[in-house]
Amino acid sequence: xxxxxxxxxxxxxxxxxxxxxxxxxxxxxxxxxxLYIGSGAEMEKSVMAENGIPTKHVLSGKMRRYFSxxxxxxxxxxxxxxxxxxxxxxxxxxxxxFSKGGYVAVPVVIAAWIYxxxxxxxxxxxxxxxxxxxxxxxxxxxAVAYPSAEQYFSREKIALTGNPVRFQVTDGDAMMMRSxxxxxxxxKTLLVLGGSQGSQVINEAIVKILPQLLYNYQIIHQTGxxxxxxxxxxxxxxGIKAGREGYYAVPFLNANxxxxxxxxxxxxxxxxxxxxxxxIAANGKPAILIPLENSANDHQRMNAFALAxxxxxxxxxxSNLGQHLLFEKTEKILSDDNLRGQMIERVKxxxxxxxxxxxxxxxxxxxxx
Numbered sequence: 593x594x595x596x597x598x599x600x601x602x603x604x605x606x607x608x609x610x611x612x613x614x615x616x617x618x619x620x621x622x623x624x625x626x627l628y629i630g631s632g633a634e635m636e637k638s639v640m641a642e643n644g645i646p647t648k649h650v651l652s653g654k655m656r657r658y659f660s661x662x663x664x665x666x667x668x669x670x671x672x673x674x675x676x677x678x679x680x681x682x683x684x685x686x687x688x689x690f691s692k693g694g695y696v697a698v699p700v701v702i703a704a705w706i707y708x709x710x711x712x713x714x715x716x717x718x719x720x721x722x723x724x725x726x727x728x729x730x731x732x733x734x735a736v737a738y739p740s741a742e743q744y745f746s747r748e749k750i751a752l753t754g755n756p757v758r759f760q761v762t763d764g765d766a767m768m769m770r771s772x773x774x775x776x777x778x779x780k781t782l783l784v785l786g787g788s789q790g791s792q793v794i795n796e797a798i799v800k801i802l803p804q805l806l807y808n809y810q811i812i813h814q815t816g817x818x819x820x821x822x823x824x825x826x827x828x829x830x831g832i833k834a835g836r837e838g839y840y841a842v843p844f845l846n847a848n849x850x851x852x853x854x855x856x857x858x859x860x861x862x863x864x865x866x867x868x869x870x871x872i873a874a875n876g877k878p879a880i881l882i883p884l885e886n887s888a889n890d891h892q893r894m895n896a897f898a899l900a901x902x903x904x905x906x907x908x909x910x911s912n913l914g915q916h917l918l919f920e921k922t923e924k925i926l927s928d929d930n931l932r933g934q935m936i937e938r939v940k941x942x943x944x945x946x947x948x949x950x951x952x953x954x955x956x957x958x959x960x961x
Contacts, residue, residue, distance in 0.1 A: 593959050594625045596686040596709075597645070598701070600694025601633035604716060604867040608948075609692055610643050611756035612714075615952035627684050629677065631696045650676040652696040670699065677703035687959035688712065690951075691731075693724035705730040710958035714951060716755050716866030717891035718898050720744045732958055735951050737866060737944075738898060753951055754944020755870035760847035762874050764855030773840050775810045775856070780926050783857035783877075784813040785845075791863055793910050794882055795819050798861070799826035800915045802839065809926065810838035812853045817843045858932070859925050861918075864896035864907075873943035878935035879905040880921055882913060904938035 597613060599605035609628070616624050630636040632649030640647045651673040677699040689704045691697045691713045704711055711731040715724045718738040725744055728734050734745045737755040775781060782805065786794040795815055798805070805811060813834075815823045820843040824834055827841065834841040845853060854860075854875040862868050864883040872879050881899065883892035899905040906921050925932055 594686040596689045597628045598697045599692025601631050601636040604865045605692040606639045608756045611758045611948040612951050615948045629700050648680045673699035701727045718894040754947035756948035757870050757874045761851045764851035766855040769852035769856045779810050780858040781810045783860045785862040795823050797913050801919045813841045814845050864892040873939045876936045876940050881905050881907050885910040
């Protein structure tokens with residue numbers, strides 16, 4: 593069985609692809625051969641290499657909703673990427689395509705359709721992206737994570753599966769993480785996540801209130817590679833050194849570190865990407881969600897308010913991210929055990945533990961196995 597994985601090169605696309613690929617490996621064994629086709633981004637290469645999946649990359653054009661000279665050059669990339677996709681698929685000739693969407697998936701899925709290769713696409717967000725709405729026309733099946741996304745696709749193709757979550761980020765060891773970081777049992781712990789590439793907005797907001805936070809709490813802070821040194825410098829201006837005084841800053845948490853950090857923490861402050869929301873839900877953690885202001889289709893904001901609507905999370909807009917408000921919301925959740933318990937129970941309803949298994953079965957069935 594030969595399977596091509598494709599999708600945009602962020603953690604929100606890559607980690608669900610890996611979760612489903614792992615399930616397929618469990619079911620099929622070494623007979624399952626994978627190839628990832630992406631944009632050539634470094635994160636794609638490293639994530640796939642860690643999981644033993646070879647990669648190929650094709651040119652892909654991103655159509656922005658605002659004026660940019662890159663729109664003109666990217667238009668030229670689309671036909672080239674399509675021809676490259678035809679060539680790569682001809683060489684590998686998969687039995688099935690599993691796509692997470694994003695502009696890089698467009699030439700791959702269309703090329704697969706021309707070769708009559710079965711296609712399953714998955715939409716993570718509450719409001720589908722433009723790419724997946726377009727690619728659904730070529731797909732045999734469409735899996736969605738939110739009921740609100742169903743209206744955008746053909747009823748004959750659709751299945752509500754939830755978001756697949758990597759098994760490596762659940763069932764962590766809180767005691768081991770506490771010991772490694774030198775954290776105490778007398779203070780609650782915050783986990784700050786700005787997405788797989790970090791968030792300057794969240795980093796700056798946290799650094800501004802670090803002294804107040806650290807007076808009562810401990811912090812695990814994933815900063816992103818490009819913002820790491822800036823965060824360290826900002827903390828140092830407050831006389832705080834990362835790795836001491838209950839503050840642990842790191843550019844990126846790998847799956848094992850993230851799993852144990854989830855187990856240890858009492859509250860997550862995070863972007864509202866579908867993948868992070870699913871992982872927060874899988875670990876049953878209350879959250880303060882800060883949606884990316886310019887996310888495609890405003891999907892992060894819609895994801896966040898889907899949780900806020902049932903009391904599973906608090907939402908703070910970037911434009912309203914004053915240091916007093918963020919500190920106030922953090923205090924409100926961590927000082928109220930009853931509120932935190934309610935949020936934990938409600939956020940768990942967004943976790944679909946069988947999502948990866950159901951999608952893997954769909955991929956295998958389409959491949960004719």
